[in-house]
Amino acid sequence: MRTYLDWNATTPLRDEVKAAMRDGMEIVGNPSSVHSEGRAAKMAMERAREQVAAALGAEGADVIFTSGTTEAAAMVLAGRGVHCAVVEHSAVKVWCEQDLAVDSNGIVSVPDPARASLQLANNETGVIQDLPQGLGSSDLTQAFGKVPFAFNWLGITAGFVSAHKLGGPKGIGALIVKRGTDVEAMIRGGGQEQGRRGGTENLLGILGFAAAASAAQRELEAGLWDEVAARREALEDRLLAAAPGAIVAGKAVKRLPNTTCLLTSGWKGETQVMQMDLAGFAISAGSACSSGKVRASGVLQAMGFDDKAAQSAIRISISPALGDDQVNRFADAWESAYSRWRDRNG
Ligand SMILES: Cc1ncc(COP(=O)(O)O)c(C=O)c1O
DSSP, X not given: OOEEOBTTTOOXXXXXXXXXXXXXXXXXXXXXXXXXXXXXXXXHHHHHHHHHHHHHTOTTSEEEEESSHHHHHHHHHTTSOOBOOTTSOHHHHTTSBOOOOBOTTSOBOOSOGGGBBOOXXXXXXXXXXXXXXTEEEEEXXXXXXXXXXXXXXXXXXXXXXXXXXXXXXXXXXXXEEOTTOOOOOSSOSSXXXXXXXOSOOOHHHHHHHHHHHHHHHHHHHTTHHHHHHHHHHHHHHHHHHHSTTOEETTTTSOBOTTEEEEEOTTSOHHHHHHHHXXXXXXXXXXXXXXXXXXXXXXXXXXXXXXXXXXXXXXXXXXXXXXXXXXXXXXXXXXXXXXXXXXXXXX
16 A cells, blocks of 8 residues: 655645536536637636636636646746745746755845745745745745635746646646736747737636535635644654654744755765655655756755755645554654664664
Protein backbone atom coordinates (compact mmCIF):
# COMPACT_ATOMS: atom_id res chain seq x y z
CA MET A 1 0.00 0.00 0.00
CA ARG A 2 1.46 3.34 -1.11
CA THR A 3 1.00 6.58 0.76
CA TYR A 4 1.06 9.78 -1.31
CA LEU A 5 2.57 12.72 0.60
CA ASP A 6 3.27 15.06 -2.31
CA TRP A 7 0.01 17.03 -2.53
CA ASN A 8 1.82 20.28 -3.44
CA ALA A 9 3.07 18.64 -6.65
CA THR A 10 -0.35 17.43 -7.68
CA THR A 11 -3.41 15.72 -6.22
CA PRO A 12 -5.62 12.75 -7.11
CA LEU A 13 -8.99 13.54 -8.71
CA ARG A 14 -11.80 13.93 -6.19
CA ASP A 15 -14.84 11.68 -6.55
CA GLU A 16 -17.04 14.75 -7.17
CA VAL A 17 -14.68 15.76 -9.97
CA LYS A 18 -14.86 12.37 -11.65
CA ALA A 19 -18.67 12.49 -11.44
CA ALA A 20 -18.84 16.01 -12.91
CA MET A 21 -16.52 15.04 -15.75
CA ARG A 22 -18.43 11.82 -16.41
CA ASP A 23 -21.68 13.84 -16.69
CA GLY A 24 -19.88 16.33 -18.91
CA MET A 25 -19.02 13.57 -21.37
CA GLU A 26 -22.66 13.58 -22.43
CA ILE A 27 -22.48 17.21 -23.53
CA VAL A 28 -22.33 17.33 -27.32
CA GLY A 29 -22.18 20.97 -28.28
CA ASN A 30 -19.47 23.55 -28.79
CA PRO A 31 -20.02 26.43 -26.34
CA SER A 32 -19.70 28.88 -29.25
CA SER A 33 -22.53 27.31 -31.28
CA VAL A 34 -25.93 28.97 -31.26
CA HIS A 35 -28.10 25.84 -31.46
CA SER A 36 -29.53 24.10 -28.40
CA GLU A 37 -26.55 21.74 -28.01
CA GLY A 38 -24.18 24.69 -28.11
CA ARG A 39 -26.23 26.73 -25.66
CA ALA A 40 -26.33 23.77 -23.24
CA ALA A 41 -22.53 23.51 -23.38
CA LYS A 42 -22.20 27.26 -22.88
CA MET A 43 -24.57 27.18 -19.93
CA ALA A 44 -22.61 24.37 -18.24
CA MET A 45 -19.39 26.31 -18.80
CA GLU A 46 -20.76 29.58 -17.42
CA ARG A 47 -22.13 27.78 -14.37
CA ALA A 48 -18.66 26.30 -13.83
CA ARG A 49 -17.10 29.76 -14.19
CA GLU A 50 -19.40 31.08 -11.47
CA GLN A 51 -18.48 28.16 -9.19
CA VAL A 52 -14.75 28.83 -9.65
CA ALA A 53 -15.28 32.56 -9.06
CA ALA A 54 -17.27 31.86 -5.88
CA ALA A 55 -14.59 29.51 -4.50
CA LEU A 56 -11.96 32.19 -5.17
CA GLY A 57 -14.02 35.03 -3.72
CA ALA A 58 -13.75 36.58 -7.17
CA GLU A 59 -17.42 37.31 -7.86
CA GLY A 60 -17.53 40.16 -10.35
CA ALA A 61 -13.95 39.57 -11.47
CA ASP A 62 -13.16 37.93 -14.81
CA VAL A 63 -12.23 34.24 -14.70
CA ILE A 64 -10.44 33.35 -17.94
CA PHE A 65 -9.93 29.60 -18.33
CA THR A 66 -6.40 28.61 -19.34
CA SER A 67 -4.39 25.38 -19.29
CA GLY A 68 -3.19 26.34 -15.81
CA THR A 69 -0.99 28.73 -13.91
CA THR A 70 1.92 28.57 -16.34
CA GLU A 71 -0.23 29.87 -19.19
CA ALA A 72 -2.06 32.41 -17.01
CA ALA A 73 1.24 33.84 -15.76
CA ALA A 74 2.64 34.09 -19.28
CA MET A 75 -0.46 36.00 -20.41
CA VAL A 76 0.07 38.87 -17.99
CA LEU A 77 3.84 38.78 -17.42
CA ALA A 78 5.48 38.16 -20.80
CA GLY A 79 7.40 41.18 -21.98
CA ARG A 80 6.18 43.48 -19.19
CA GLY A 81 9.39 43.98 -17.19
CA VAL A 82 7.69 42.87 -13.97
CA HIS A 83 9.78 42.34 -10.81
CA CYS A 84 9.72 39.25 -8.59
CA ALA A 85 11.91 37.30 -6.17
CA VAL A 86 13.74 34.03 -6.84
CA VAL A 87 11.32 32.22 -4.51
CA GLU A 88 8.63 32.40 -7.22
CA HIS A 89 7.81 29.29 -9.25
CA SER A 90 9.61 29.18 -12.58
CA ALA A 91 6.25 29.74 -14.34
CA VAL A 92 6.43 33.32 -12.98
CA LYS A 93 10.18 33.78 -12.65
CA VAL A 94 10.93 33.07 -16.27
CA TRP A 95 9.20 36.33 -17.34
CA CYS A 96 10.43 38.63 -14.54
CA GLU A 97 13.41 40.60 -13.27
CA GLN A 98 14.29 38.45 -10.26
CA ASP A 99 15.59 41.30 -8.13
CA LEU A 100 13.30 41.52 -5.09
CA ALA A 101 14.94 40.84 -1.70
CA VAL A 102 14.07 37.71 0.30
CA ASP A 103 14.68 37.36 4.06
CA SER A 104 15.69 34.24 6.00
CA ASN A 105 12.04 33.22 6.39
CA GLY A 106 11.36 33.51 2.67
CA ILE A 107 9.45 36.78 3.03
CA VAL A 108 9.82 39.13 0.06
CA SER A 109 10.17 42.96 0.11
CA VAL A 110 8.10 44.64 -2.58
CA PRO A 111 9.01 48.32 -3.09
CA ASP A 112 6.78 48.87 -6.14
CA PRO A 113 3.75 46.52 -5.87
CA ALA A 114 2.09 47.60 -9.11
CA ARG A 115 5.10 46.37 -11.09
CA ALA A 116 5.62 43.16 -9.10
CA SER A 117 4.40 39.57 -8.96
CA LEU A 118 4.36 37.86 -5.56
CA GLN A 119 3.14 34.36 -4.71
CA LEU A 120 0.59 33.99 -1.91
CA ALA A 121 2.19 30.72 -0.78
CA ASN A 122 5.43 29.00 -1.72
CA ASN A 123 5.29 25.49 -3.17
CA GLU A 124 8.49 24.25 -1.49
CA THR A 125 8.23 25.73 2.01
CA GLY A 126 4.55 26.69 2.24
CA VAL A 127 5.55 30.17 3.45
CA ILE A 128 2.63 32.60 3.10
CA GLN A 129 3.21 36.22 2.08
CA ASP A 130 1.15 39.23 3.11
CA LEU A 131 0.34 40.69 -0.28
CA PRO A 132 0.72 44.48 -0.51
CA GLN A 133 -2.31 46.42 -1.75
CA GLY A 134 -2.10 47.33 -5.40
CA LEU A 135 0.03 44.30 -6.28
CA GLY A 136 0.18 43.63 -10.02
CA SER A 137 -0.22 39.86 -9.88
CA SER A 138 -0.02 36.88 -7.58
CA ASP A 139 0.54 33.17 -8.06
CA LEU A 140 -2.35 31.78 -5.98
CA THR A 141 -1.73 28.17 -7.06
CA GLN A 142 -0.64 26.70 -3.74
CA ALA A 143 -2.89 28.77 -1.48
CA PHE A 144 -6.11 28.04 -3.40
CA GLY A 145 -8.09 25.42 -1.51
CA LYS A 146 -5.67 25.23 1.44
CA VAL A 147 -6.14 28.61 3.14
CA PRO A 148 -9.14 30.94 2.97
CA PHE A 149 -8.74 34.11 0.91
CA ALA A 150 -10.91 36.18 -1.40
CA PHE A 151 -9.45 37.49 -4.64
CA ASN A 152 -11.74 40.52 -4.26
CA TRP A 153 -10.11 41.43 -0.94
CA LEU A 154 -6.48 40.81 -1.85
CA GLY A 155 -6.28 44.12 -3.73
CA ILE A 156 -4.41 42.55 -6.65
CA THR A 157 -5.03 42.98 -10.36
CA ALA A 158 -4.38 39.41 -11.53
CA GLY A 159 -4.16 35.93 -10.02
CA PHE A 160 -3.16 32.50 -11.36
CA VAL A 161 -4.54 29.08 -10.36
CA SER A 162 -4.29 25.43 -11.48
CA ALA A 163 -7.06 22.89 -10.83
CA HIS A 164 -4.78 19.90 -10.25
CA LYS A 165 -3.53 21.27 -6.93
CA LEU A 166 -6.99 20.93 -5.36
CA GLY A 167 -8.27 17.62 -6.63
CA GLY A 168 -9.15 18.78 -10.14
CA PRO A 169 -7.81 17.64 -13.49
CA LYS A 170 -4.34 18.50 -14.76
CA GLY A 171 -4.02 20.94 -17.63
CA ILE A 172 -6.82 23.34 -16.64
CA GLY A 173 -6.72 26.51 -14.55
CA ALA A 174 -7.47 30.17 -14.77
CA LEU A 175 -6.27 33.71 -14.99
CA ILE A 176 -8.42 35.90 -12.72
CA VAL A 177 -8.38 39.62 -13.37
CA LYS A 178 -10.21 42.61 -11.96
CA ARG A 179 -13.07 43.38 -14.31
CA GLY A 180 -12.03 45.68 -17.13
CA THR A 181 -8.31 44.84 -16.94
CA ASP A 182 -6.66 44.92 -20.32
CA VAL A 183 -5.51 41.36 -21.15
CA GLU A 184 -4.10 40.72 -24.57
CA ALA A 185 -4.64 37.20 -25.93
CA MET A 186 -1.50 35.12 -26.21
CA ILE A 187 -3.26 32.25 -27.96
CA ARG A 188 -5.16 33.92 -30.77
CA GLY A 189 -7.79 32.55 -33.08
CA GLY A 190 -11.48 32.30 -32.26
CA GLY A 191 -12.91 34.94 -29.97
CA GLN A 192 -13.34 32.60 -26.98
CA GLU A 193 -12.98 33.86 -23.41
CA GLN A 194 -13.97 37.39 -24.48
CA GLY A 195 -11.23 37.37 -27.10
CA ARG A 196 -8.55 36.77 -24.44
CA ARG A 197 -7.85 33.08 -25.08
CA GLY A 198 -8.60 31.54 -28.42
CA GLY A 199 -9.53 27.91 -29.03
CA THR A 200 -12.54 25.78 -28.18
CA GLU A 201 -12.70 25.57 -24.42
CA ASN A 202 -11.61 22.47 -22.47
CA LEU A 203 -15.15 21.88 -21.25
CA LEU A 204 -14.51 18.60 -19.42
CA GLY A 205 -11.52 20.13 -17.66
CA ILE A 206 -13.56 23.21 -16.78
CA LEU A 207 -16.38 21.11 -15.29
CA GLY A 208 -13.86 19.10 -13.28
CA PHE A 209 -12.15 22.30 -12.13
CA ALA A 210 -15.47 23.76 -10.93
CA ALA A 211 -16.34 20.61 -8.99
CA ALA A 212 -12.90 20.64 -7.38
CA ALA A 213 -13.15 24.33 -6.49
CA SER A 214 -16.55 23.88 -4.82
CA ALA A 215 -15.41 20.79 -2.92
CA ALA A 216 -12.28 22.59 -1.75
CA GLN A 217 -14.36 25.53 -0.60
CA ARG A 218 -16.64 23.23 1.45
CA GLU A 219 -13.62 21.50 2.99
CA LEU A 220 -12.10 24.79 4.06
CA GLU A 221 -15.39 25.99 5.54
CA ALA A 222 -15.75 22.70 7.44
CA GLY A 223 -12.37 23.32 9.12
CA LEU A 224 -10.70 20.21 7.69
CA TRP A 225 -7.48 22.10 7.03
CA ASP A 226 -7.23 23.03 10.72
CA GLU A 227 -6.96 19.30 11.36
CA VAL A 228 -4.30 19.07 8.67
CA ALA A 229 -2.32 21.82 10.43
CA ALA A 230 -2.49 19.95 13.74
CA ARG A 231 -1.37 16.72 12.05
CA ARG A 232 1.52 18.55 10.35
CA GLU A 233 2.62 20.10 13.69
CA ALA A 234 2.62 16.67 15.32
CA LEU A 235 4.68 15.29 12.42
CA GLU A 236 7.23 18.10 12.70
CA ASP A 237 7.48 17.62 16.47
CA ARG A 238 8.28 13.96 15.92
CA LEU A 239 10.82 14.48 13.13
CA LEU A 240 12.63 17.29 14.95
CA ALA A 241 12.76 15.26 18.16
CA ALA A 242 14.24 12.29 16.30
CA ALA A 243 16.76 14.46 14.41
CA PRO A 244 17.72 17.32 16.72
CA GLY A 245 19.97 18.97 14.09
CA ALA A 246 17.21 19.13 11.49
CA ILE A 247 15.49 22.38 10.53
CA VAL A 248 12.00 23.11 9.19
CA ALA A 249 12.33 25.96 6.68
CA GLY A 250 9.99 28.89 7.36
CA LYS A 251 8.76 27.43 10.66
CA ALA A 252 8.87 30.87 12.33
CA VAL A 253 6.33 32.42 9.94
CA LYS A 254 2.84 31.77 8.60
CA ARG A 255 2.81 28.70 6.36
CA LEU A 256 0.33 26.54 4.49
CA PRO A 257 -1.20 24.04 6.93
CA ASN A 258 0.03 20.99 4.98
CA THR A 259 3.65 21.64 4.04
CA THR A 260 6.88 20.62 5.77
CA CYS A 261 10.23 21.45 4.19
CA LEU A 262 12.77 19.54 6.28
CA LEU A 263 16.54 20.05 6.08
CA THR A 264 18.90 17.44 7.55
CA SER A 265 22.23 18.88 6.45
CA GLY A 266 24.55 16.30 4.87
CA TRP A 267 21.85 13.72 4.03
CA LYS A 268 20.90 14.26 0.37
CA GLY A 269 17.22 14.97 -0.28
CA GLU A 270 17.25 12.70 -3.35
CA THR A 271 18.55 9.81 -1.26
CA GLN A 272 15.76 10.31 1.24
CA VAL A 273 13.14 10.48 -1.51
CA MET A 274 14.38 7.19 -2.95
CA GLN A 275 14.52 5.44 0.43
CA MET A 276 11.03 6.63 1.31
CA ASP A 277 9.77 5.58 -2.12
CA LEU A 278 11.03 2.05 -1.51
CA ALA A 279 9.31 2.12 1.87
CA GLY A 280 6.00 3.04 0.13
CA PHE A 281 5.88 6.82 0.60
CA ALA A 282 5.87 9.52 -2.11
CA ILE A 283 7.56 12.74 -0.99
CA SER A 284 9.69 15.17 -2.98
CA ALA A 285 13.17 16.61 -2.74
CA GLY A 286 13.48 20.35 -2.26
CA SER A 287 16.16 20.57 -4.91
CA ALA A 288 15.65 20.87 -8.61
CA CYS A 289 17.17 18.61 -11.20
CA SER A 290 18.14 20.11 -14.52
CA SER A 291 20.03 18.46 -17.37
CA GLY A 292 21.04 15.58 -15.12
CA LYS A 293 22.74 17.84 -12.59
CA VAL A 294 21.25 18.11 -9.14
CA ARG A 295 21.11 21.71 -7.97
CA ALA A 296 20.23 22.98 -4.54
CA SER A 297 16.85 24.71 -4.33
CA GLY A 298 17.06 28.41 -5.21
CA VAL A 299 14.27 29.09 -2.74
CA LEU A 300 16.28 27.70 0.17
CA GLN A 301 19.49 29.38 -0.99
CA ALA A 302 17.65 32.71 -1.11
CA MET A 303 16.62 32.07 2.51
CA GLY A 304 20.32 31.82 3.39
CA PHE A 305 20.81 28.04 3.61
CA ASP A 306 24.16 26.78 2.30
CA ASP A 307 24.36 24.21 -0.51
CA LYS A 308 24.77 21.26 1.83
CA ALA A 309 21.69 22.18 3.84
CA ALA A 310 19.64 23.09 0.77
CA GLN A 311 20.51 19.80 -0.97
CA SER A 312 19.24 17.88 2.06
CA ALA A 313 15.72 19.31 1.77
CA ILE A 314 12.69 17.09 1.50
CA ARG A 315 9.12 18.29 1.15
CA ILE A 316 6.25 16.45 2.76
CA SER A 317 2.85 17.84 1.75
CA ILE A 318 -0.32 16.29 3.14
CA SER A 319 -4.09 16.83 2.80
CA PRO A 320 -7.39 16.19 4.58
CA ALA A 321 -7.54 12.83 2.77
CA LEU A 322 -4.74 11.50 5.00
CA GLY A 323 -5.23 10.36 8.57
CA ASP A 324 -2.96 10.22 11.62
CA ASP A 325 -2.09 6.64 10.87
CA GLN A 326 -0.60 7.33 7.44
CA VAL A 327 1.37 10.32 8.66
CA ASN A 328 2.66 8.37 11.67
CA ARG A 329 3.74 5.46 9.50
CA PHE A 330 5.73 7.89 7.38
CA ALA A 331 7.36 9.32 10.52
CA ASP A 332 8.29 5.79 11.63
CA ALA A 333 9.87 5.03 8.24
CA TRP A 334 11.76 8.35 8.07
CA GLU A 335 13.04 8.01 11.63
CA SER A 336 14.45 4.55 11.03
CA ALA A 337 16.10 5.68 7.77
CA TYR A 338 17.51 8.67 9.65
CA SER A 339 18.99 6.54 12.41
CA ARG A 340 20.63 4.26 9.84
CA TRP A 341 22.10 7.32 8.10
CA ARG A 342 23.27 8.81 11.40
CA ASP A 343 24.90 5.53 12.45
CA ARG A 344 26.83 5.41 9.19
CA ASN A 345 27.81 9.07 9.29
CA GLY A 346 28.14 9.33 12.93
C1 LIG B 1 3.39 27.84 -6.96
C2 LIG B 1 3.21 27.21 -8.29
N1 LIG B 1 3.12 27.98 -9.38
C3 LIG B 1 2.95 27.46 -10.60
C4 LIG B 1 2.86 26.10 -10.80
C5 LIG B 1 2.69 25.58 -12.21
O1 LIG B 1 1.42 25.07 -12.39
P1 LIG B 1 1.00 24.35 -13.76
O2 LIG B 1 2.11 23.39 -14.09
O3 LIG B 1 -0.28 23.67 -13.44
O4 LIG B 1 0.86 25.41 -14.79
C6 LIG B 1 2.93 25.26 -9.69
C7 LIG B 1 2.83 23.79 -9.83
O5 LIG B 1 3.76 23.09 -10.15
C8 LIG B 1 3.12 25.83 -8.41
O6 LIG B 1 3.23 25.06 -7.32
